[in-house]
Amino acid sequence: MDDTVIARCLALCRTARSLRGAALASTLGELEGELGELAGAAAGQPAPGEVAEAAEPAEAALELDLAGYITAWNAGAAGMFGYTAGEALGRHVLCLYTDDDEEGSITELVGETGRASAEVLRRRKSGETIRVRLAITLVKDGMGDPAGMHVALARIEDRLSAADKASLHARIIEDTDQGVLVTDADERIVSVNGAFTRITGYTMAEAIGNTPDLLRSGVHDKGFAAQVRAVLRGAAPWRGEIVGRRKNGELFPQAVAIGAVRNEAGTISHSYSLFTDISVRKDAEARVQRMVSHDALTGLPNQGLLMQLLGQAMTEARRNHEPGALLVVEVTRLGGIADTLGHDVGNALLVEAARLLRSRLREGDILARLGGGKFAIALPRIDRREHAALVARKLVDALAAPVAVGKHALQVGTQVGIAVWPEDAQEPGALLRGADVAAARAGTGMEPALLFFSEEMNQRVKEHLRIESELREALANGELLLYYQPKVSLRTGRIVGAEALLRWRHPVRGLISPGVFIPVAEETGLIMELGNWVIEEACRQIRRWREAGLAMPPVAINLSARQFDRGLPQRMADALERHGVHPGQVMLEITESLLVRGADSVIAIMNELVAMGLALALDDFGTGYSSLAYLKKFPISTLKIDRAFVTGLPHEEDDCAIARAIVTMAQQMRQEIVAEGVETREQMAFLRELGCDQLQGYLFSQPIPAADFERMMGDGHRLALAPPDR
The missing domain is CATH 3.30.70.270 (Reverse transcriptase/Diguanylate cyclase domain)
Structure with a gap:
């Protein structure tokens, strides 16, 4: 077997180790050792398990396979880490890592270049942590594929001598913003820093030889003094906030840490006090507290x-x-x-x-x-x-x-x-x-x-609180329901819309008028929960009607001014999407009081709602602000004449004049006009003659449950528009 074959076998063994389990890796390691000896004998090179060394010890070095197992270990590595080659070979390199090492995968270090360097902490066999510099080189096999890594290591000695450290620490203490005061065993001041002078006003000459009593404010009780005494006798350091006194007599708050220092024999030789002037922080806290507890204006x-x-x-x-x-x-x-x-x-x-x-x-x-x-x-x-x-x-x-x-x-x-x-x-x-x-x-x-x-008022307050409590229960117990009052066209007599009206069916007192519980809800903030419930219930009902195959007209939902905030468009969008309701099936009714509440922000919200496809109606027009300067700015498509102006029609001259003015104005602004509270045919005839578009009132129908409104629509119920009998 020639050297080339042996070298290839070595490379194959290393590759196999990176791809197989630990048991197989151990077996292949033995084979690699034997083949390494053969290759070394043939080529005059050291056997695997060793890294070639010069006559004098070279830098520490080791080799790893791609899985991170140690395959070579020289004497320099043994001297640096305390492991012999026999102890190190075959172990994973993680045995050298510290507990908090976060370097990640070994193979990630070399990247695409095949080389990397880093300064890291490593752990010796004794447990000592040392800082080393790594130089990592990727090792390739005969075919040019990665087979492992060669790692050269150099220990980084402490950069500072003991004298340098002492000098540096002294400079830090002198330059810190914290006041430092050191006393001896007799509680005499032996050292202070520059911050001590800046904070207290006492120079070093004035402080040295004195006791810390020169800073005592006199505002602390004997309990605090006992805590300090305990620390000076060896108790755990004390941290807290106290009041000190400057040289000029001014009291100032300080955050302080007090502790004792023992010598090599374990005897308390000195004590220290580290303190910070926290006057600025305390002033800021006082300002914040004042902002919390006082009216800003x-x-x-x-x-x-x-x-x-x-x-x-x-x-x-x-x-x-x-x-x-x-x-x-x-x-x-x-x-x-x-x-x-x-x-x-x-x-x-x-x-x-x-x-x-x-x-x-x-x-x-x-x-x-x-x-x-x-x-x-x-x-x-x-x-x-x-x-x-x-x-x-x-x-x-x-x-x-x-x-x-x-x-x-x-x-x-x-x-x-x-x-x-x-x-x-x-x-x-x-x-x-x-x-x-x-x-x-x-x-x-x-x-x-x-x-x-008075007691009468007291009873009214109690009734108010009772309604509030029961109204919360009504929301949870499903006692609320919606009635629907039809809107009728004054041209065709057909139902062209409906207004959803909230009702409360109390389990004991029966149907409670909205005039009783809505004001309570407005005052207590419950109107937000009620309003959200109305939106959800109206959308649910519209979906039910659609699923039943009924073509229902748009449903108007009343909004409280409290509901009209930046989150309203998103809440409406969520409700419409949740129930699959088209925006054109919903109209939102607002009151005049809303129009004078920050016009710019209100207009922005209105425009968002209109852009979604929702229509806006102004309810109870004429009873509130009624400013045309405001009205023309808002994207309102419908005006509703309040019932207060309908009641006197057609006999009261003032009501007739007001109704005529509202209708004329709305026509000029191309807005739809709905008259509320229409109860007589005379009122209907007068409004129709004025050019009013729709009516809503007992003349046609009072508010009715959803099922009754559904039947009314199914029956094609219409308003007779013929003039009243003479």
Whole structure:
């Protein structure tokens, strides 16, 4: 057998090892050793298992097969890692890796070039971790195919001497932003750094030889001193926040770590204190806390802080058997002023109103802003209930005259609600609700601008809470349902649409009017859940009708202003897709109050909805803002005349004039007109003559369940358009 054959056998063995299991690899290793001896004898080369060495020891080197098993190991490798060749050969190179090595596959290191170098951590047989430099070269067989790797290793000694390390550490300590203070066993300061001087104001000369007491603030109790003593006697290091004193007497907060240092004999020889001035951080935290607890515009406490302060005041009043009162003051006309003169003027007016209210209060009284133009005033101590009314009257008088804001003299209105503790409520939340209810009642126009909370109001609040609780249960228990009121064409008499109307079938009290529970839902935020339920249920019903083969007209869904946010288009798209409903089968009805809420953002949302194929209708037109300047900006296809203007038709001149104006305007803007609440044929005839497109009302049908509406459509029910009998 010649050298070429032997060399080829060696290459085949190496290749086989990379492709087979560990047991076969071991067997082939023995064969490779025998063949290697033959090849070495023939060529005068060292046998496998050794790497050729010069007369003097060369760098450490080893060889691996493609699977990462060690196939060659020289004396330099043995000296570097502590493994003999017999211990190393046949083992996987991972035996040299550290636990946290993340270099990945061995074969990935050489890449396409066949060479690679790296600095890595490796582990010696003793467990010691060393840093080495690798130079890896791909080894190929006689046919030019990869057969393994040759790895040359050089140990990288520590780059710093002990003296250099000490010097470097000293420089780091001197340059750090942390103050460093070192004391000896007698608690005398023996070393400080530059940051110590910058933070405390004491120079090194002033500090050395002193005790840390020169920084003591005196604000900490004996418990803290005991903790420090324990650390100095060998307890675990202590970390925390304390208050120190600068040379100029100023107190400052600091984050500190205190520990003890032992010498080689184990005796405590020194202690240290590392500290950082955290004044800036504390100031930032205080600003954030103020932002959380105070109104950004007026700087007054917000509702959260009010509840906290009010709770404390009520607790103290109970101990002292003293009555107190809470006033809710609603400053009115702010919206109109902001719309006319701009929000900057509106905000300045609020700030001035807050100043005027504060000027009429005692130092111990609490003034807070609840939001919008609503303020709350807590009077922790009053002698009698009537005294709260005297304060309220002062507050009303403070805002009675025009308020000067820049070049403007602005007239606002006020309404005040008063709740007294302990007779009206025993806890802050109930007291605020009572005063809020009284303030709302004071602004109805039927009551004076100042009103005390009463038991009648209390019952109304309880009813409100009961409805809220039961309404949540109704959502979960399937007590809600949709009725559908047809819309009829005044040209053909045919049903051309329907409005989906929410109903609540209470298990005990039967059908509850939306006028009872919708306002509660609006106030509590439940309207979002109700509104989403209506959208889902209407789409489900439209799908059922389609699956039954019925061609149903578009269904109108009422939207609350709370639902009209940036997420509405996506929610609508999801519901339509979920139920397979075409957008043309749905119309969305909105109210006028929505039009004055940030026109730009509202228009953007409307345009998204219209682009999806949904139609928009303006409900109850004429009862709210009714601004043509606003109306012409919005992509609204339908106007609905409110029933309030239909009731007096055709006999009330004002109602006739309003209805005629609305119809004329809508026609000019090419909008469809729907009249709500039509109950008589006289009303129908008048509206038809005006050019109204559709009617909706009891003249044709009241709201009916889905099944009845389906039958009405199936029967082809129509409105008789003949004039009424004379």
